[in-house]
Amino acid sequence: MLKLSLVSYRYAGTNRLALRDINLELADGEVVGVVGANEAGKTTLCLVASGLAPRSIGGTLGGSVLIDGHATADLQMHELAALVGICFQNPYTQLSQVADTVFEEVAFGAMNLGLDRAEVIRRVNEALAAIGIAELGERDPRRLSGGQMQLVAVAGLLAMRPRHLVLDEPVAQLDPEGRALVADALRRLAAAGTGLLIAEHDTDLLVGLCSRVVVIDNGSIAEVGSADEVLVDPRLEKWGVEPPARVRLARAVAAAGMTAELP
Amino acid sequence: MSDIVCTDLRYDYPGGVRALDRISLTIGQGERVAIVGQNGSGKTTLIRHFNGLLRPTEGAVTVDRWDTRFKPVAALAALVGLAFQDPDKQIFAGSVEAEVSFGPRNLGRRGSELESAVASALAAVGLSGERRTNPYDLGYSRRKLLSIASVLAMNTPVVVLDEPTTGQDARGVRTIEKIVARIAAEGRTVVCVSHDMRFVAESFERVVVMGGARVILDAAPQEVFAQRNWDLLGSTNLGPPYSARAGHELGLGATPTEASLIRALRSGTSA
Numbered sequence: 001m002l003k004l005s006l007v008s009y010r011y012a013g014t015n016r017l018a019l020r021d022i023n024l025e026l027a028d029g030e031v032v033g034v035v036g037a038n039e040a041g042k043t044t045l046c047l048v049a050s051g052l053a054p055r056s057i058g059g060t061l062g063g064s065v066l067i068d069g070h071a072t073a074d075l076q077m078h079e080l081a082a083l084v085g086i087c088f089q090n091p092y093t094q095l096s097q098v099a100d101t102v103f104e105e106v107a108f109g110a111m112n113l114g115l116d117r118a119e120v121i122r123r124v125n126e127a128l129a130a131i132g133i134a135e136l137g138e139r140d141p142r143r144l145s146g147g148q149m150q151l152v153a154v155a156g157l158l159a160m161r162p163r164h165l166v167l168d169e170p171v172a173q174l175d176p177e178g179r180a181l182v183a184d185a186l187r188r189l190a191a192a193g194t195g196l197l198i199a200e201h202d203t204d205l206l207v208g209l210c211s212r213v214v215v216i217d218n219g220s221i222a223e224v225g226s227a228d229e230v231l232v233d234p235r236l237e238k239w240g241v242e243p244p245a246r247v248r249l250a251r252a253v254a255a256a257g258m259t260a261e262l263p
Numbered sequence: 264m265s266d267i268v269c270t271d272l273r274y275d276y277p278g279g280v281r282a283l284d285r286i287s288l289t290i291g292q293g294e295r296v297a298i299v300g301q302n303g304s305g306k307t308t309l310i311r312h313f314n315g316l317l318r319p320t321e322g323a324v325t326v327d328r329w330d331t332r333f334k335p336v337a338a339l340a341a342l343v344g345l346a347f348q349d350p351d352k353q354i355f356a357g358s359v360e361a362e363v364s365f366g367p368r369n370l371g372r373r374g375s376e377l378e379s380a381v382a383s384a385l386a387a388v389g390l391s392g393e394r395r396t397n398p399y400d401l402g403y404s405r406r407k408l409l410s411i412a413s414v415l416a417m418n419t420p421v422v423v424l425d426e427p428t429t430g431q432d433a434r435g436v437r438t439i440e441k442i443v444a445r446i447a448a449e450g451r452t453v454v455c456v457s458h459d460m461r462f463v464a465e466s467f468e469r470v471v472v473m474g475g476a477r478v479i480l481d482a483a484p485q486e487v488f489a490q491r492n493w494d495l496l497g498s499t500n501l502g503p504p505y506s507a508r509a510g511h512e513l514g515l516g517a518t519p520t521e522a523s524l525i526r527a528l529r530s531g532t533s534a
Contacts, residue, residue, distance in 0.1 A: 014400075036432070037432045037433075037434065038402060038404035038405060038430075038431065038432045038434070038435055039401075039402040039404065039405060040432075043402060043403065089403050089430065090349060090351060090403065092349060092351070092352075136303075139280070140278070143276060143278070143280075144303070145302055145303045145306075145307060146302075146307070146348045146349060146426070147301075147302030147303065147458070148302050148303045150302075151302065169430055172429045172430050173302070173348070173426060173429055173458070174302060174458065175300070175301045175302050175458050175499075175500040175501060176458065176460070176500060176501055176502050177301065177497075177500030177501070177502075178301070178302055178500060201430065201431065201432055204505075236433075237433055240432040240433050240434050241432065241433055242432070242433040242436065245461065245504070245505030245506075246505060246509075248521075249505060249506060249509060249521055249524070252521050252525060253524075253525060253528065256525045256528075256529070258525070258528050258529065260509075260513060260528055261513070262509050262512075262513075263508065263509055263512040263513075
C-alpha cells in the first residue's frame with residue numbers, strides 16, 4: 001500500500017507549496033487516476049508518490065509518504081526502486097542511455113533488480129509483446145519516434161513488475177491502438193496486485209481503467225471519488241479537465257436542446 | 264506562394280530503417296493540414312523535411328519552389344517554422360522572453376517589430392506574465408506552449424506543429440485550436456501532426472493519413488472519418504473520433520465533428 005498523509009511539498013529554491021494537505025491511499029491492485037489543469041500539481045504528486053521528491057530532486061516534504069510502511073524520505077534510491085516504479089512524462093528522460101537495443105533497454109530495470117537472466121528475457125519478451133512492439137527489439141532506443149519511445153518506457157516498467165507504479169501521462173504520445181494496448185497491460189498488472197497511480201489528461205483512457213479518480217486543483221485535492229462519479233462531474237471543465245468524449249458530446253447535444261441515445 | 268511539394272520522397276535513417284517511401288504530396292499556401300498515423304509511421308520524419316532539417320534520400324522537397332537540398336536551413340527557417348514534439352529538445356534560453364526572441368531576432372527583426380512579435384506570440388499561448396521565468400521552471404505543458412510561441416513569433420508563411428496538444432489540459436487544447444484558426448485566418452499554412460482525432464476533425468480541412476512510411480489516405484475529415492474508411496484507419500492504429508462513431512451508430516452518416524453531429528441530429532437526416 002502507498003499512503004500519503006497530509007503531504008505538502010515545495011520545490012528547492014521556491015517559496016510556493018506545489019502540493020498542500022494531500023491525503024491519498026493506493027491499495028495493492030488498485031488503479032487511481034489523477035486529473036487536473038496544467039501545472040495543478042499532477043507531476044509533482046507523481047514525483048512525491050514515487051519518492052523521487054525529495055530523495056532525488058531535493059525540496060521540502062511535509063507530512064509522510066509511506067510505501068508498504070516505509071517512509072520514502074528514509075529510503076535510498078535502490079530501496080525505492082524495488083518498491084515503486086515511475087514512468088516519466090517525457091519518455092526521453094526515461095531512457096537509460098546505456099542500452100543499444102530496445103531489448104536491452106527494456107531489460108535494464110529488471111536486470112538491476114537482480115533477477116536471473118532467463119527470467120529477465122522471459123519478462124522482456126512478454127512486455128514487448130503485450131504492447132505490440134516485439135518487432136522493435138533490435139532497434140536503437142535513441143532513434144525511435146516519440147511514441148515508440150514512450151512504449152519502450154512502459155515496457156521497461158512492465159518487465160520490472162513493480163509493487164507500485166506511478167505513471168505521468170503514460171500515453172500522451174501514443175496512437176489510439178497503442179493507448180488501448182497500454183491500458184490492457186496496466187489492467188493486467190493491477191490484476192496481479194500492483195497499485196497504479198496514473199496522472200492523465202486523456203479521461204477516455206481512465207474510463208474502465210480506474211476505480212477512483214482524484215482531481216488536483218492548485219496543489220490540493222479538489223475532489224476524489226469513484227471514476228463513474230468524478231468523470232461526469234460538471235465541475236471538470238472548471239478544473240481544466242476535458243471530460244470523456246461521450247460525456248462531452250452528451251452535454252453538447254443537451255445544450256442544443258436535443259436528446260440522443262449515444263453509444 | 265509558399266507551397267510545399269514532396270515528389271517521390273524517400274528517406275532512410277542511418278542503419279537502413281526506411282521512414283518514408285515514395286511520398287508525393289503538395290500542401291498549398293493557406294491550407295490547414297493534419298498528419299496522422301500510427302507511432303513510427305513517419306509523421307515527424309516527413310515534417311522535418313519541410314524546413315530542411317532532413318534532406319531526402321531520394322526524391323525532392325521544394326518549399327516556395329526552393330529545393331531543400333540546396334537551400335540552407337537558416338533560409339528555410341524564414342519560410343517554415345517548426346515546433347518540435349519534445350519541447351526540451353528545442354528550448355535552450357535562460358528566460359521565456361529570450362527563448363521567444365531568438366527566432367525573430369535571427370530573421371533580422373529589431374526594436375518595436377521584435378517586441379510586438381514576442382508580445383503577440385506570448386499572448387497567444389498565455390505566457391505574457393512569464394517573460395522573466397526560466398523555461399525549466401515551467402511545467403511540461405507550458406514548456407510545450409513556449410516552444411510553440413517561439414515558432415509563432417517568427418511569423419512564417421508556414422507553421423508546422425508536432426503533436427501540439429500533447430500534455431495539454433482542456434484550456435491548453437482550446438488555446439492550440441485558436442492558434443490554428445488564427446494562422447489559417449491570416450492565410451498562412453498550418454500543418455499539425457497529431458494523435459488527437461477530435462482535434463484533427465475539429466480544426467483541420469485536410470487529413471493526411473500515414474501508414475508504413477507511406478500516405479494511405481489524403482482527404483477532408485468528412486471523408487477520412489467516414490465509416491467506409493475505419494478499417495483503413497485501423498490498419499495504422501487509428502480510429503474515428505467519438506462524434507463520427509456516434510453519428511454512424513445513430514444512422515446520421517459521416518459526422519466527424521460535434522457540430523456536424525448536432526446539425527445532423529437537428530435535421531434528422533444524413534449529413
